[in-house]
Amino acid sequence: MSKPKILVQLDTDEQPSVFDGVVAVDAGVDHLFRHGNVDPVGVRDLVFGAIFTRGLDDLKSSAIFIGGSDVSAGETLLAAVKNTMFGPLRISIMLDSNGANTTASAAVLAAARHVLLPDAEALVLAGTGPVGSRVVRLLAAEGVQVRVGSRTLARAEATCDSVCKRVPRARVRAVETASPNATAAALDGVQFVIAAGTPGVELLAADARLAARALKVAIDLNAVPPLGIGGGEATDKAIEREGVIFYGAIGVGGDKMKIHKAAIRQLFESNDQVLDAEEVYRIGKQLAASS
Amino acid sequence: MSKPKILVQLDTDEQPSVFDGVVAVDAGVDHLFRHGNVDPVGVRDLVFGAIFTRGLDDLKSSAIFIGGSDVSAGETLLAAVKNTMFGPLRISIMLDSNGANTTASAAVLAAARHVLLPDAEALVLAGTGPVGSRVVRLLAAEGVQVRVGSRTLARAEATCDSVCKRVPRARVRAVETASPNATAAALDGVQFVIAAGTPGVELLAADARLAARALKVAIDLNAVPPLGIGGGEATDKAIEREGVIFYGAIGVGGDKMKIHKAAIRQLFESNDQVLDAEEVYRIGKQLAASS
Amino acid sequence: MSKPKILVQLDTDEQPSVFDGVVAVDAGVDHLFRHGNVDPVGVRDLVFGAIFTRGLDDLKSSAIFIGGSDVSAGETLLAAVKNTMFGPLRISIMLDSNGANTTASAAVLAAARHVLLPDAEALVLAGTGPVGSRVVRLLAAEGVQVRVGSRTLARAEATCDSVCKRVPRARVRAVETASPNATAAALDGVQFVIAAGTPGVELLAADARLAARALKVAIDLNAVPPLGIGGGEATDKAIEREGVIFYGAIGVGGDKMKIHKAAIRQLFESNDQVLDAEEVYRIGKQLAASS
Numbered sequence: 025m026s027k028p029k030i031l032v033q034l035d036t037d038e039q040p041s042v043f044d045g046v047v048a049v050d051a052g053v054d055h056l057f058r059h060g061n062v063d064p065v066g067v068r069d070l071v072f073g074a075i076f077t078r079g080l081d082d083l084k085s086s087a088i089f090i091g092g093s094d095v096s097a098g099e100t101l102l103a104a105v106k107n108t109m110f111g112p113l114r115i116s117i118m119l120d121s122n123g124a125n126t127t128a129s130a131a132v133l134a135a136a137r138h139v140l141l142p143d144a145e146a147l148v149l150a151g152t153g154p155v156g157s158r159v160v161r162l163l164a165a166e167g168v169q170v171r172v173g174s175r176t177l178a179r180a181e182a183t184c185d186s187v188c189k190r191v192p193r194a195r196v197r198a199v200e201t202a203s204p205n206a207t208a209a210a211l212d213g214v215q216f217v218i219a220a221g222t223p224g225v226e227l228l229a230a231d232a233r234l235a236a237r238a239l240k241v242a243i244d245l246n247a248v249p250p251l252g253i254g255g256g257e258a259t260d261k262a263i264e265r266e267g268v269i270f271y272g273a274i275g276v277g278g279d280k281m282k283i284h285k286a287a288i289r290q291l292f293e294s295n296d297q298v299l300d301a302e303e304v305y306r307i308g309k310q311l312a313a314s315s
Numbered sequence: 316m317s318k319p320k321i322l323v324q325l326d327t328d329e330q331p332s333v334f335d336g337v338v339a340v341d342a343g344v345d346h347l348f349r350h351g352n353v354d355p356v357g358v359r360d361l362v363f364g365a366i367f368t369r370g371l372d373d374l375k376s377s378a379i380f381i382g383g384s385d386v387s388a389g390e391t392l393l394a395a396v397k398n399t400m401f402g403p404l405r406i407s408i409m410l411d412s413n414g415a416n417t418t419a420s421a422a423v424l425a426a427a428r429h430v431l432l433p434d435a436e437a438l439v440l441a442g443t444g445p446v447g448s449r450v451v452r453l454l455a456a457e458g459v460q461v462r463v464g465s466r467t468l469a470r471a472e473a474t475c476d477s478v479c480k481r482v483p484r485a486r487v488r489a490v491e492t493a494s495p496n497a498t499a500a501a502l503d504g505v506q507f508v509i510a511a512g513t514p515g516v517e518l519l520a521a522d523a524r525l526a527a528r529a530l531k532v533a534i535d536l537n538a539v540p541p542l543g544i545g546g547g548e549a550t551d552k553a554i555e556r557e558g559v560i561f562y563g564a565i566g567v568g569g570d571k572m573k574i575h576k577a578a579i580r581q582l583f584e585s586n587d588q589v590l591d592a593e594e595v596y597r598i599g600k601q602l603a604a605s606s
Numbered sequence: 607m608s609k610p611k612i613l614v615q616l617d618t619d620e621q622p623s624v625f626d627g628v629v630a631v632d633a634g635v636d637h638l639f640r641h642g643n644v645d646p647v648g649v650r651d652l653v654f655g656a657i658f659t660r661g662l663d664d665l666k667s668s669a670i671f672i673g674g675s676d677v678s679a680g681e682t683l684l685a686a687v688k689n690t691m692f693g694p695l696r697i698s699i700m701l702d703s704n705g706a707n708t709t710a711s712a713a714v715l716a717a718a719r720h721v722l723l724p725d726a727e728a729l730v731l732a733g734t735g736p737v738g739s740r741v742v743r744l745l746a747a748e749g750v751q752v753r754v755g756s757r758t759l760a761r762a763e764a765t766c767d768s769v770c771k772r773v774p775r776a777r778v779r780a781v782e783t784a785s786p787n788a789t790a791a792a793l794d795g796v797q798f799v800i801a802a803g804t805p806g807v808e809l810l811a812a813d814a815r816l817a818a819r820a821l822k823v824a825i826d827l828n829a830v831p832p833l834g835i836g837g838g839e840a841t842d843k844a845i846e847r848e849g850v851i852f853y854g855a856i857g858v859g860g861d862k863m864k865i866h867k868a869a870i871r872q873l874f875e876s877n878d879q880v881l882d883a884e885e886v887y888r889i890g891k892q893l894a895a896s897s
Contacts, residue, residue, distance in 0.1 A: 028631050032624055039350050039357055042323055042364030046377065049319050049346050055631050057640065058348065059621050066621055073624030078632070086628065330641050330648055333614055333655030337668065340610050340637050349639065
């Protein structure tokens, strides 16, 4: 008989996320150990406590989830956690600070329903942020030509550099999108756009979007009005508007949630997984293929 | 099959209450998410995490409990929680900071076993505090004539004003109870008295109580000696002493606990309940009627 | 039907121990209430919440575990917890800050497999620390002649005094072990040595150990290289090396874990137990006898 499933929730915010907790319970976790205010220094004892308490055969029934609103703090925590484990004394880990990995995966998979990924060209608005840069990584790994949009060209270029280091043969290009005109130019010729900006900020106005002739799919990950892409709704899920298929943040949310749950379940299948953007995306692809 | 029952315990104290946790478990909660040091600002993300994670049909399996020693802080939190929910995206909420709602309900129901509520006249000692003011509210809503006792008349009057705003046709009257003589006068002619003062403070001496001819029932919610009403015991439960029926804090505690558990269970029957004093009292009345 | 088993984990560290949590789950606890940063002042409300929530027959299904890295802080907490309970209103308590009680018990039981306890003479290196002083207490209570080693003779003497107050007829003697020569002298004639020093500090060099003719068993509770006793391995479990039977920290760890789990299970057998070093050791002895 296998041991009860324990998920150690390491959150960088003061209060550990209720969202991540509910999803874990609904994915079948038996016991949640919820920790807030976790920093890289404090990680050692928490990880030791998880890897030293069960026999090697049972370690797959313990796992770690890293969350919180600050994705960069989560990445630092992930590095610290990985660093603390050694040899066979390890348990599986998932990173999904701010929902970045599950959201980016769901967004790319939404696009893939309507365009043939390696061939279509994409624009990622706010492509330098935690979610946007993950979208860029995932698209680039699929062979897609990606324009990485940012208000500052230098930041877009930094993201391109970083993606090129991770993804061999990445076809990414920095574009400046500080003004409506620049954004319109950046959009010219792309088949799909994914807006990954901060809540309540419009990144692409309705008229600019209408003028983009090649555009087939528009995916907006901002749920708080004003939305990131003018003319859509947060609840849009493959809704056609003037020839363009729309997805809003809530429309993408259902798939995001399914991916999140499937990833949590997968944590307990072996003791050596590290689920970051690419691994979470792969789980999403399997879900899409089997549905 | 319904989802596991998750209760999000939002506590205004540093350490979330063990008392509220045990009662929740004994009421059938599957997973407790316990949060201490919760303030109105931090509430938003916690509530969003609870309302955005399950489908509309399953939201009734998530609920929020607000507790902590500071009733006024709990009330502020309740307002913030209610404010964060919108449309059908809501889950049921119970407030029972310092046990105020369950204690006040159990006290009124204890009295109702021995006097006919709308007809009897009542004195509530320390009627301006968190528990006392709830006792006044509940009695007033039952049509009882209530004398609201306080060491400061102005505070008693403020409570009367506040109760009148909530309860149409409330028959409440402020009485000053700063001295033994004033308390004796306030007690004259009432059929039952409920003492809701701070632990370890006597509000009504044994001789004053003996002199009150009309008095039938004395309920004392202070469990720490010296008790609030002289001559009784904390464990009294419908014990007759010199012609007066006594209840002590522990004597009332059994019913308080049953009401608390029933209220937690009811949280999971729909996703739109707000259980404050009146709703908790109604649950207590149903329990009393069915027992 | 008995109530769900609730273990209230009171930890003196900021983050409650994951180690203690996993062991509790694996020992069959249904609900863990995990509290970090617990201090003696805050203990009262937590304990009241545990003892006032269930009927006398059900109190055995609630229990308290005191942990954290600071054993002395844990002992202070234990005193405060015991002080808060009264009459029949009590629940069982276990202290195992820094694993001191379970580790000391497992170490003594490892020795007892190879030497006849009352007859053999022992040296406890770092015998003044939280684990070492518990080893001394347990050995002394078994009637063993114990040499209590410390770099400072006065500290060793203080430990001897404290043990003599607890254990009538204790045969303990302070020895100074500040230098290799002093340690070699302290080791002369003893049948077994237990090293309970801080991680990464060698207390007994391999050559000194080889020179000790009477020595039969060497037990080292330090898992971090350099180990406490030269020439052994942390994973040693009754491994013979040049005529001496070795145990390392990981080798002792399996039994320590079994004792820890058995102790947690025993907490829920009645509501009045206090499991400190002696009681935990007794549980370990029963396990050893029945295996």
